[in-house]
Amino acid sequence: MDSSRALGTALHDGWFVVIRHMPAPDLEQIPTELRSEADRLLALTRAHFPAHDLDGYGDVEDFFEEAYRLDAALASFTPELVWIVNGSTFKTARHVTTGEQVPPTAVDHLPRYGMQHSRDVWFITHLLERMAGRYDRLSAFVANAGRELLSAGVFDDPSVGTHLNQGIADMANRHGGEVMVKVMPRAKFLPLAHMRFDLPVTDRAARDAVTEHLEWAPVHFDGDVDAFLLQQVVTMRYEYRIFVVDHQVVTGAGSIEEHTPLNNTAPFDPQLREHRDARSPVIVDEAIRNTLVAFAAGVAADIAAEQPDLCDYVIDVALGADDRPLVIELNGYLNAGLFASQPRLVTKALEATRARDSR
Incomplete structure (x- = not known):
């Protein structure tokens, strides 16, 4: 394919x-x-990006996650159809085979892969990211959450739903003075808020906690009747992230912060950590891995039946205190951390789906 034809095709189908x-x-x-795999990834990265002023001082997880995203894209997508954008600057999009550079806006209509600016995920037209982010509206999530959930908002008319302050007080009173609160309309707007109270929890105490933990979110989402997801605090063990493409589970790994695909040992990696926050020892347990993957596959099938348009996302699962699996949350796949998954399986599935749908 000559360069002009390659560029034209890439601008349309890249x-x-x-x-x-x-x-x-x-x-x-x-x-x-x-080391040999690390050396390969460094060479691949530097073939597409110049040496960095801080080489030798970079973060292991940050570097190898980006390197594996690049590797996965180039391994699965036709090179003549790939535009690479430096996510650190977002100044230009470079065609992989010709080196031609265009403004990112020239290729903004193309399907994306790789981490996006946090604002871009919400302001670009990316329906799947938005749909996954509102997993609280899915019956398949609610039925498999393994904990009490309550949607709440800030509004004047008490007939339209549960008010945030009252919902927090009621749930905390039912569950030992604790409740988790997540802002739902925009991913990463605020961290998950773990609120703890002395019993009984009053409306005043709930209001003070909202001010302390949620800052301006109630004002920002005033009038949104389900802007906040209130959750019972439950035990979650062996957290596991699974990538779903075209409604099928394709790869996954334990939620082990220091792991990247460099640590991968299988399509669904069996390395697990019982308590993520406590940094408990990493173990290998194929039985638990199999339980979590099978559960996630079942939930993905339920989501496919309920919301067929939501086809590509990540689903985080875990074992509850009773050893029954539960869904922690869903997220869009673009900005999801990779842990020790196999990104090539994700891009291979994305490319296969796109090829099928274009026929």
């Missing part, structure tokens, strides 16, 4: 791949058995 230009870490800190 991929908008966002890769952040990250400094490489000190590879001496990489375990010996992983």
Whole structure:
């Protein structure tokens, strides 16, 4: 394919791949058995991005997650159809095979892969990211959450729903003075708020907690009757992230903060950590892995039946206190952390779906 034809085809049928230009870490800190793969990824990254001023001082997880996103895109998408955008600057989109550069706005209509600016995920036309972010509206989530849930908002008319302050007080009183609150309309607007109270919880105490933990969110989402998801605090063990493409589970890994695809051992990696926040020891348990993957596949099937348009996302699952699996949350796949998954399986499935739908 000549260069002009390649550019024309890529502008029409290409991929908008966002890769952040990250400094490489000190590879001496990489375990010996992983060094050859780490060297390969460094060479691949530097073939598309210049050396970074802070090379040798970069974060291991940040660098290798971006390197694996680049690797997955180039391995699965036709190179002549790939535009790479430096996610650290967002100044230009570069065609992989010709080197031609255009403004990112020239390829903004193309399907995206790779991490997006937090605002872009909400202001670009990306229906799947928005749909996944409102998982609280899915019956398939509610039925499999393994905990009490309550949607609430801030409004004047008490007939339209549950008011935030009252909902917090009521749920905390039912569950030992604790409640988790998540802002739903916009991903990462605020961290998940864990509110703790002395019993009984009064409306005044709930109002003070809203001011402390949710800042301006109640004002920002005033009038939105389900802007906040209130959740019973429950035990969650062996948290696991699974990538779903075209309604099918394709790869996954334990939610182990220091792991990247460099640590991967299987399409559904069996390395697990019982208590994510407590940084408990990493173990290998295929039985628990299999339970979580099978559960996630069932939930994905339920979501497909309920909301067929929501086809690509990540689903985080875990075991509850009774060892029964539950859904933690759903998120869009673009900005989801990779942990020790296999990103090539995601891009391979994305490309296969796109090829099928274009026929």
